[in-house]
Amino acid sequence: MSETDRLYRFLFEGLGIRGNLVHLDASWRAVQSTHPYPQPVRDLLGEALAAVTLLSATLKIEGSLILQAQGSGPLRTLVAQANQASQVRGLARWEGEVPSEGPLSARFGSGHLALSIAQRDGTPYQGIVPLDGPDLTAAIERYFRDSEQLPTRLWLSANASRAAGLLIQHLPSQPLLAEDWERIAILAATLTTHELTEQRAADLLYRLFNEETVRLFEPEPIAFRCGCSRQRIEDTLKLLGADEVDAILAEEGAVEVTCEFCNRRYRLDVIDAKQLFTGQPRHDPSPSQH
Ligand SMILES: [Zn+2]
Numbered sequence: 001m002s003e004t005d006r007l008y009r010f011l012f013e014g015l016g017i018r019g020n021l022v023h024l025d026a027s028w029r030a031v032q033s034t035h036p037y038p039q040p041v042r043d044l045l046g047e048a049l050a051a052v053t054l055l056s057a058t059l060k061i062e063g064s065l066i067l068q069a070q071g072s073g074p075l076r077t078l079v080a081q082a083n084q085a086s087q088v089r090g091l092a093r094w095e096g097e098v099p100s101e102g103p104l105s106a107r108f109g110s111g112h113l114a115l116s117i118a119q120r121d122g123t124p125y126q127g128i129v130p131l132d133g134p135d136l137t138a139a140i141e142r143y144f145r146d147s148e149q150l151p152t153r154l155w156l157s158a159n160a161s162r163a164a165g166l167l168i169q170h171l172p173s174q175p176l177l178a179e180d181w182e183r184i185a186i187l188a189a190t191l192t193t194h195e196l197t198e199q200r201a202a203d204l205l206y207r208l209f210n211e212e213t214v215r216l217f218e219p220e221p222i223a224f225r226c227g228c229s230r231q232r233i234e235d236t237l238k239l240l241g242a243d244e245v246d247a248i249l250a251e252e253g254a255v256e257v258t259c260e261f262c263n264r265r266y267r268l269d270v271i272d273a274k275q276l277f278t279g280q281p282r283h284d285p286s287p288s289q290h
Contacts, residue, residue, distance in 0.1 A: 003023070003200060003201070004023060004025035004026065005023065005024060005025045005026055005027050005221055005222045005223065006022070006023050006201065006219040006220065006221060006222065007020060007021075007022050007053060007054075007057055007086060007219060007220045007221075007222055008020065008021040008022070008201045008205075008216060008217070008219045009057065009216075009217045009220075010205060010214050010215060010216045010217065011171075011214070011215045011217075012180075012184060012209070012212055012213065012214060013213040013214070013215055014213070015176070015177070015180045015184070015212075016170060016171045016174030016175055016176040016177075016180070017168055017169070017170060017171060017176065017180065017181065017184055018058070018168070018169055018171045019166065019167060019168045019169070019188075019205075019214075020054045020057050020058065020165075020166070020167045021164075021165070021166050021167075021201050021204065021205065022050050022053045022054050022057075022163075022164060022165050022166075022222065023162060023163075023164050023201065024046070024049060024050060024053065024088065024162065024163040024164070024222060025161065025162055026223075026224070027049075027088055027222050027223055027224040028046055028049060028158070028161075028162060028163040028224075029160075029161070030224035031045070031046075031049060031088070031089065031090050031091075031224060032045075032046075032160070034091070034260075034261065034262060034263045035091065035092070037092060037094075038094070038098060039100060040075075040098045040099060040100035040107065041075060041092050041094045041098050042092075042158070042160070043100070043158045043159065044075065044078060044092070044107070044136060044158075045078055045080070045090055045091070045092045045158070046157075046158025046159070046162075046163030047135075047136050047137075047156035047157065047158050047163065047165070048067050048069065048078050048079075048080035048090060048136060049080045049082075049088055049090045049158075049163050050156050050157075050158065050163045050164055050165030051067060051080070051136065051137075051140055051154060051156055051165055052065055052066070052067040052080040052081060052082045052088070052090075053082045053086070053088055053165070053222060054154065054165045054166075054167040055067075055082075055115070055140075055167070056082040056083070056084070057082075057086075057220075058167070058169055059117070061084060061117055061119055062084060062119060062120045062121070063083065063084065063117060063118045063119035063120050064081050064082060064083035064084070064117070064118050065081070065082055065083075065115065065116075065117055065118075066079065066080070066081045066114075066115070066116045066117075066118060067079070067080045067081070067113070067114075067115055067140075068113070068114045068115075068116070069108060069111060069112070069113045069114075069131055069136075069139075070108075070111050070112060070114075070131075071107070071108025071109045071110065071111025071112075071131055072108075072109035072110050072111060073105070073106070073107055073108045073109025073110075073111070074094055074095055074096050074097060074098045074099075074107065074109075075092065075094050075098050075107045075108050076093045076094055076095060077091075077092060077093040078090075078092045079091050079092070083227075085225075086220055086221060086222045086223065087222075087223055087224070087225035087227070088222060088223070088224055088225075089224060089225065089226050089227065089261045089262070090261070091260050091261055103132070103133065103134050103135075104131050104132060104133055104134070104135060104136070104138075104139060105131070105132055108131045110130075110131070111130075111131040112128050112129065112130055112131055113128070113129050113130075113131050113136075113139045113140070113143065114126055114127070114128045115127050115128075115140075115143060127143055127147040127148070129142050129143045129146060129147070135156075136156060137154045137155065137156055140152075140154055141153060141154060144169075150169065150170055150172060151169065151170040151176065151181055152167065152168070152169045152170070153167070153168050153169075153185050153188060153189075154166070154167050155167075155188065155189075155191050155196060156196075157193040157196045157197050158197070159197060162197045162198075164196045164197045165196070166188060166191060166196060166204075168184055168185065168188055184209070184212070187208050187209055187212070188208055188209075190208065191204075191208060195207065201216075201219070202216065226259060226261045226262035226264065228259040228261060228262060228264060230266055233257050233259075233266045233268075234268075234276055236257075237255065237257075237268070237273070237276055238276055238277070242276075242277040245273055245276065245277070248273075249270055249273055253270070254267055254268060254269045254270065254273070255267070255268040255272075255273050256268075
């Protein structure tokens with residue numbers, strides 16, 4: 001069985017603690033192939049992608065989890081998204097030189113990290129924490145401490161070929177003993193970045209937790225998928241409004257939109273663009289009376 005692009009869920013039997021381990025390989029390289037990211041930007045984007053995959057696997061939602069970091073510094077935007085079908089996408093925007101070392105503030109300036117859930121039924125949920133501390137892990141752990149009061153620890157690492165992460169979290173439905181949590185966290189913290197990106201999942205979990213009773217579930221495949229479509233682009237243009245679209249047509253002769261997540265290009269000529277605003281308004285059938 002393939003050992004790439006996999007999410008591994010595991011459980012510490014009887015302790016009320018769960019874990020996730022993720023390896024992103026082809027999916028991560030697909031994200032990188034859309035833009036020539038400098039190494040410091042690339043590694044943070046990989047970490048964000050691993051984090052959002054780990055976190056989305058802890059949620060029971062129909063929809064997707066979006067991690068968005070926004071700052072005033074050289075690294076402007078980091079977006080990573082994972083949905084319930086284990087499909088991921090992400091992008092980063094930067095300006096000038098982004099340092100590879102130093103606290104988050106050296107890279108992002110002042111900014112914030114938002115975790116939002118986009119549900120199929122449209123109910124948005126968003127939690128926000130400041131982007132300070134040494135790294136992305138610290139900012140995310142702070143989010144869980146401040147917003148969720150859910151004991152959560154994360155380890156993240158990324159290079160050109162793999163983005164990887166480990167998460168341990170209190171299983172909310174079960175009681176948790178502080179001493180169990182501390183012991184597991186101390187064991188997990190012996191993890192090195194090399195082990196995280198290079199070691200096989202089963203070997204890694206054995207190395208860290210061989211004195212614990214760990215139940216490892218069947219791994220789940222992860223894939224890159226953007227999810228953009230002509231329909232979504234058209235919906236966005238409709239929101240922009242007829243005047244705005246007319247202005248683009250007058251200037252460019254057509255509307256061209258490139259999806260930043262996958263570089264796919266969508267082109268609407270004058271007729272396509274005009275039709276966006278001339279379609280009959282939709283009338284939903286009135287609800288039947290009982
Ligand atoms: Zn796309």
